Amino acid sequence: xxxxxxxxxxxxxxxxxxxxxxxxxxxxxxxxxxxxxxxxxxxxxxxxxxxxxxxxxxxxxxxxxxxxxxxxxxxxxxxxxxxxxxxxxxxxxxxxxxxxxxx
Amino acid sequence: xxxxxxxxxxxxxxxxxxxxxxxxxxxxxxxxxxxxxxxxxxxxxxxxxxxxxxxxxxxxxxxxxxxxxxxxxxxxxxxxxxxxxxxxxxxxxxxxxxxxxxxxxxxxxxxxxxxxxxxxxxxxxxxxxxxxxxxxxxxxxxxxxxxxxxxxxxxxxxxxxxxxxxxxxxxxxxxxxxxxxxxxxxxxxxxxxxxxxxxxxxxxxxxxxxxxxxxxxxxxxxxxxxxxxxxxxxxxxxxxxxxxxxxxxxxxxxxxxxxxxxxxxxxxxxxxxxxxxxxxxxxxxxxxxxxxxxxxxxxxxxxxxxxxxxxxxxxxxxxxxxxxxxxxxxxxxxxxxxxxxxxxxxxxxxxxxxxxxxxxxxxxxxxxxxxxxxxxxxxxxxxxxxxxxxxxxxxxxxxxxxxxxxxxxxxxxxxxxxxxxxxxxxxxxxxxxxxxxxxxxxxxxxxxxxxxxxxxxxxxxxxxxxxxx
Numbered sequence: 001x002x003x004x005x006x007x008x009x010x011x012x013x014x015x016x017x018x019x020x021x022x023x024x025x026x027x028x029x030x031x032x033x034x035x036x037x038x039x040x041x042x043x044x045x046x047x048x049x050x051x052x053x054x055x056x057x058x059x060x061x062x063x064x065x066x067x068x069x070x071x072x073x074x075x076x077x078x079x080x081x082x083x084x085x086x087x088x089x090x091x092x093x094x095x096x097x098x099x100x101x102x103x
Numbered sequence: 104x105x106x107x108x109x110x111x112x113x114x115x116x117x118x119x120x121x122x123x124x125x126x127x128x129x130x131x132x133x134x135x136x137x138x139x140x141x142x143x144x145x146x147x148x149x150x151x152x153x154x155x156x157x158x159x160x161x162x163x164x165x166x167x168x169x170x171x172x173x174x175x176x177x178x179x180x181x182x183x184x185x186x187x188x189x190x191x192x193x194x195x196x197x198x199x200x201x202x203x204x205x206x207x208x209x210x211x212x213x214x215x216x217x218x219x220x221x222x223x224x225x226x227x228x229x230x231x232x233x234x235x236x237x238x239x240x241x242x243x244x245x246x247x248x249x250x251x252x253x254x255x256x257x258x259x260x261x262x263x264x265x266x267x268x269x270x271x272x273x274x275x276x277x278x279x280x281x282x283x284x285x286x287x288x289x290x291x292x293x294x295x296x297x298x299x300x301x302x303x304x305x306x307x308x309x310x311x312x313x314x315x316x317x318x319x320x321x322x323x324x325x326x327x328x329x330x331x332x333x334x335x336x337x338x339x340x341x342x343x344x345x346x347x348x349x350x351x352x353x354x355x356x357x358x359x360x361x362x363x364x365x366x367x368x369x370x371x372x373x374x375x376x377x378x379x380x381x382x383x384x385x386x387x388x389x390x391x392x393x394x395x396x397x398x399x400x401x402x403x404x405x406x407x408x409x410x411x412x413x414x415x416x417x418x419x420x421x422x423x424x425x426x427x428x429x430x431x432x433x434x435x436x437x438x439x440x441x442x443x444x445x446x447x448x449x450x451x452x453x454x455x456x457x458x459x460x461x462x463x464x465x466x467x468x469x470x471x472x473x474x475x476x477x478x479x480x481x482x483x484x485x486x487x488x489x490x491x492x493x494x495x496x497x498x499x500x501x502x503x504x505x506x507x508x509x510x511x512x513x514x515x516x517x518x519x520x521x522x523x524x525x526x527x528x529x530x531x532x533x534x535x536x537x538x539x540x541x542x543x544x545x546x547x548x549x550x551x552x553x554x555x556x557x558x559x560x561x562x563x564x565x566x567x568x569x570x571x572x
Contacts, residue, residue, distance in 0.1 A: 038197070039464070046144065057345070060169065073169075
């Protein structure tokens with residue numbers, strides 16, 4: 001009990017942030033027209049590539065002789081970059097077409 | 104002082120990045136600003152990445168290997184990611200999104216593997232952190248293997264396969280996953296063997312979860328997996344106390360979930376039904392109505408005459424249009440018919456294709472003007488005054504069984520009521536069933552005529568005929 005309480009208390013700000021973000025996420029996309037569903041999904045896909053920051057932190061903190069962490073960290077950086085870069089480029093390509101059409 | 108300065112800059116960058124994510128998502132909701140929104144979020148992401156590299160830890164010369172690996176990883180990922188994203192065809196976009204989504208999931212899972220090892224070598228491991236690590240691992244790996252299967256299926260490399268008793272196996276796997284994770288968290292068990300078992304079950308669950316799901320439901324699954332990866336990223340944020348990861352992840356997690364729910368509602372499905380993976384089975388309705396008579400064919404010439412002398416033509420595109428790459432051809436037909444004074448529009452079903460908005464993206468590529476794309480409700484209102492409906496490679500979204508046959512797996516799904524129009528022409532490769540694997544009575548309807556062949560070929564022939572009239 002003590003442990004759970006302290007976990008809650010120590011992380012109260014994060015819990016607060018999570019709750020606000022959940023509602024923000026719902027609110028932000030609530031008025032999306034069906035036309036933009038695919039680009040929106042693709043854009044959101046790129047944004048969760050933010051997980052790459054975790055892999056960079058691993059690499060920054062890893063001991064230079066800890067090859068397990070270095071190798072896996074390297075793989076994670078590559079995977080995360082693929083997600084971020086690929087995601088944003090694909091979304092941009094989709095949206096380019098929408099722009100062309102409006103003129 | 105300098106350290107404090109660096110960390111303050113870092114946090115400031117994270118705040119800016121979080122704002123760009125929110126603004127980016129918001130702007131992606133409006134056609135005019137969408138592109139700018141995507142770029143803004145992209146810059147924010149770049150800012151967060153470089154701020155982390157330069158300000159998170161003090162840079163020391165003995166970690167040169169670490170830094171070169173980070174740089175190397177960024178370069179490799181950027182080169183491959185850009186090339187893939189630039190080379191992919193517009194029609195293959197859904198699987199590309201699914202692929203990149205899988206990469207994000209895998210990244211989260213790998214982070215968890217490293218952090219678990221880190222925790223194991225810590226003299227005073229925190230159980231709270233263990234829970235977060237395990238959840239990140241489970242969700243990340245399910246998202247990875249699920250996305251890869253979705254990618255393979257959309258590429259046509261993997262066929263639908265439903266294991267007998269698949270639902271029960273899935274539920275058992277899910278129970279095993281969370282049971283093991285909870286047990287490990289409570290007992291503080293740090294055995295690597297158990298971790299790898301957990302990883303294996305998660306990967307297997309992702310595979311089995313997506314495997315039986317058919318095409319019409321694929322959009323829902325990709326959206327769901329997208330929000331999974333968002334959650335996995337958020338767990339990473341919790342792990343490192345990192346606000347940028349937390350806001351980015353949660354935003355995508357919640358926005359993705361809402362999008363998934365919206366899509367489920369549009370198809371009259373419950374989300375639980377998707378998660379357990381019982382889609383498209385519909386075994387209960389397999390013995391309905393047997394033979395429905397014969398489908399009547401139409402020649403290209405007759406079809407061309409029908410089109411050219413109509414006042415109003417409506418096109419219902421589906422996945423077949425994407426497969427045949429016929430988006431430019433249909434636009435050409437549209438231009439020629441307009442010259443002859445025919446009004447033509449497109450009736451877009453929200454889940455036509457393999458992703459919501461798939462048809463819009465495809466037709467936008469062919470420069471079809473925006474106002475010509477009607478949403479389903481407007482299209483249905485218009486239907487009775489339409490002379491000819493041209494159904495191109497669509498099946499389930501125009502199936503009358505959704506309204507008439509309570510035993511049908513798609514019963515209750517809103518569909519485009521093409522049978523209210525005066526004539527229907529279905530362009531189709533063969534009499535095969537739609538992706539949901541069910542018969543379509545529309546093909547046997549009095550008003551309907553079939554024009555068999557590849558959609559692009561048929562349309563080109565139609566254009567030639569219409570020109571000759």
